Amino acid sequence: MEPSSLSNKPNSYNYFVVALFLLSAGLVFGLLGALQYIIPGFLKEYLSFEKIRPLHVSSVVFWIILAATGSTLTYVQQHTKRKIYSSFLMKAQLAIFVFAIAIILISYIIGVFGGREYWEFPPLLALPIAIGWILFLFNVFKSLKGLRNQPVYVWMWMTGCVFFLFTFLESYLWIFPYFRNNIIHDMTIQWKSYGSIVGSWNMLIYGCSIFLMDKISESTHYSYSRIAFSLYFLGLFNLMFNWGHHIYTLPTHDYVKNISYLVSMTELLIFGRIIYSWKSSLTQARKNLHIESYRFLLAADIWVFLTLFLAILMSIPSINVYTHGTHITVAHTMGATIGINTMLLFAFCFDILKSKNNAANTNHKYSLISWAFTNISLLIFWITLIVAGVLKAKWQMAQTQIPFSSMMKSLQPAFIIFFLAGCALVLGLVAIIQRILRSN
Amino acid sequence: MVSESFKYITATFLLVSFLTYSLVLYFHSPPPLGQSTESTAAGKLLWQKYNCTACHQIYGLGGYLGPDLTNVYSKKGIQHIKAFLKTGSNTMPDYHLSDDEIESICDFLKVIDASGNSDPRLFIKNSNGTIQLIQ
Ligand code: HEM
Numbered sequence: 001m002e003p004s005s006l007s008n009k010p011n012s013y014n015y016f017v018v019a020l021f022l023l024s025a026g027l028v029f030g031l032l033g034a035l036q037y038i039i040p041g042f043l044k045e046y047l048s049f050e051k052i053r054p055l056h057v058s059s060v061v062f063w064i065i066l067a068a069t070g071s072t073l074t075y076v077q078q079h080t081k082r083k084i085y086s087s088f089l090m091k092a093q094l095a096i097f098v099f100a101i102a103i104i105l106i107s108y109i110i111g112v113f114g115g116r117e118y119w120e121f122p123p124l125l126a127l128p129i130a131i132g133w134i135l136f137l138f139n140v141f142k143s144l145k146g147l148r149n150q151p152v153y154v155w156m157w158m159t160g161c162v163f164f165l166f167t168f169l170e171s172y173l174w175i176f177p178y179f180r181n182n183i184i185h186d187m188t189i190q191w192k193s194y195g196s197i198v199g200s201w202n203m204l205i206y207g208c209s210i211f212l213m214d215k216i217s218e219s220t221h222y223s224y225s226r227i228a229f230s231l232y233f234l235g236l237f238n239l240m241f242n243w244g245h246h247i248y249t250l251p252t253h254d255y256v257k258n259i260s261y262l263v264s265m266t267e268l269l270i271f272g273r274i275i276y277s278w279k280s281s282l283t284q285a286r287k288n289l290h291i292e293s294y295r296f297l298l299a300a301d302i303w304v305f306l307t308l309f310l311a312i313l314m315s316i317p318s319i320n321v322y323t324h325g326t327h328i329t330v331a332h333t334m335g336a337t338i339g340i341n342t343m344l345l346f347a348f349c350f351d352i353l354k355s356k357n358n359a360a361n362t363n364h365k366y367s368l369i370s371w372a373f374t375n376i377s378l379l380i381f382w383i384t385l386i387v388a389g390v391l392k393a394k395w396q397m398a399q400t401q402i403p404f405s406s407m408m409k410s411l412q413p414a415f416i417i418f419f420l421a422g423c424a425l426v427l428g429l430v431a432i433i434q435r436i437l438r439s440n
Numbered sequence: 441m442v443s444e445s446f447k448y449i450t451a452t453f454l455l456v457s458f459l460t461y462s463l464v465l466y467f468h469s470p471p472p473l474g475q476s477t478e479s480t481a482a483g484k485l486l487w488q489k490y491n492c493t494a495c496h497q498i499y500g501l502g503g504y505l506g507p508d509l510t511n512v513y514s515k516k517g518i519q520h521i522k523a524f525l526k527t528g529s530n531t532m533p534d535y536h537l538s539d540d541e542i543e544s545i546c547d548f549l550k551v552i553d554a555s556g557n558s559d560p561r562l563f564i565k566n567s568n569g570t571i572q573l574i575q
Pocket of ligand 1: 023026027030031033034053056057060237329330333334335338342418419422423425426437446502503504505
């Protein structure tokens with residue numbers, strides 16, 4: 001099962017190099033965006049916020065997508081103990097993604113948009129992304145050969161492959177005037193698809209993390225268990241039906257909101273449970289052998305609890321009405337994409353890219369420091385966003401409101417701490433990225 | 441261990457429910473409030489072309505550097521909107537919009553305004569956790 005049995009450099013190596021590059025770029029754009037919060041008009045002529053925000057969000061979203069597909073392709077091979085169905089398709093997928101992402105980022109820089117939030121690029125560029133994904137799906141399905149007697153992570157990978165494609169295409173229904181011309185209908189379908197897209201890449205990532213946990217503990221006990229499958233189906237149920245918690249104040253059908261409210265509450269049972277019971281079963285020796293990956297799994301575990309706690313509160317409409325439209329939403333989004341997704345992807349990076357006799361891995365002290373520094377910075381970053389959100393929520397609810405611009409000015413101290421914590425976070429993340437690249 | 445047939449049945453059940461729900465939502469659109477015209481449709485595409493969403497929210501959804509614009513039409517009036525669109529502000533870019541573009545964006549914001557209200561103060565919070573717009 002060791003990655004070295006495939007060859008010293010895994011055939012997914014380039015996926016991770018590109019992914020880590022995009023993450024680094026995303027961090028720079030994030031800092032520039034935060035600066036625009038504290039210095040109004042900063043870089044307005046060249047890279048105003050309507051460019052910086054999509055540059056930041058798309059870079060980090062593609063970090064997640066590339067690292068998640070790269071990890072899945074690697075672990076599929078380790079699971080089947082065979083090479084991937086087609087190395088050519090794997091290279092083609094990466095080439096198409098790199099080509100599309102480069103054009104997307106350039107189009108943002110020169111101010112060419114046309115899409116909607118999170119996919120702001122001109123809709124034509126969605127085509128190569130969809131084609132690249134179809135190659136990925138085909139390759140994974142051909143390699144896995146069906147679901148019979150497979151562990152839960154295989155179900156999760158296949159689910160993630162199919163649902164990403166479906167929901168990504170669904171998020172483009174707006175190109176038909178039938179959907180686009182009724183703005184409320186359009187926003188309903190938009191958030192239906194967005195909610196499920198995130199659930200889809202989470203299926204890939206959580207699948208990989210269960211695979212890795214099996215590998216570390218050398219036991220397949222969990223991945224075939226009743227509890228693992230129950231939580232998988234519960235996760236799938238949420239992916240399909242909980243997205244309405246994004247649009248409680250939108251005047252769309254009441255049943256959309258009621259279904260989401262009920263379904264969201266079942267999230268209370270998800271995921272944390274699996275890692276929790278897995279962790280307590282590990283011996284110290286196994287932990288030490290995989291210490292880098294283990295630490296990041298542990299960090300993700302803590303962030304799962306924090307994020308789920310916040311998410312569940314925000315899924316209650318009468319609380320959501322306060323938090324909606326504030327930086328509490330951003331705290332939730334970045335908390336999940338950094339604390340859970342990025343931490344788990346780092347765990348996979350260390351596992352997949354480490355070579356047998358590397359020196360970097362033995363430098364435990366430095367690795368512990370960068371890990372702890374990143375997580376503490378992230379915690380401050382996250383709390384500051386929540387505080388900024390609470391202050392804005394108070395403003396939104398006040399009977400007599402000061403003007404928007406005065407409110408934003410009064411939040412300056414929070415935004416300054418946000419920026420500083422962001423700088424610390426970037427330092428920590430860059431140290432980790434550097435360690436990953438050197439560990440090969 | 442979970443039996444294979446139980447897994448297939450559960451997965452099929454979920455999948456069929458999901459597809460049904462999706463189809464219902466595609467074809468059962470919420471009643472369109474406010475009159476859509478060619479100009480409002482053009483306004484929506486301009487909203488996307490200039491990525492106004494990066495800084496502004498509609499019904500609380502979007503970026504957070506600028507204010508929510510759901511009801512700016514009725515709260516501040518068309519002249520106020522036009523003033524911003526013509527010159528931008530300290531943070532907001534001046535897009536050098538043509539008069540037609542400005543009209544279309546205003547029409548778009550007018551339709552959104554007519555579709556409902558996003559002011560959180562206007563919602564009653566029920567004890568079961570649900571909310572309701574004050575009529
Ligand atoms: C791995 C690292 C990061 C990831 C995955 C990430 C992800 C995201 C995502 C998904 C959003 C969209 C939020 C939403 O729509 O609710 C966002 C927004 C943002 N992020 Fe990050 N982020 C990261 C690091 C940073 C850093 C280090 C900074 C710098 C302080 C930063 C600053 C921002 C800003 C300013 C926004 C826009 C908020 C707004 O809409 O007004 N991010 N980020």
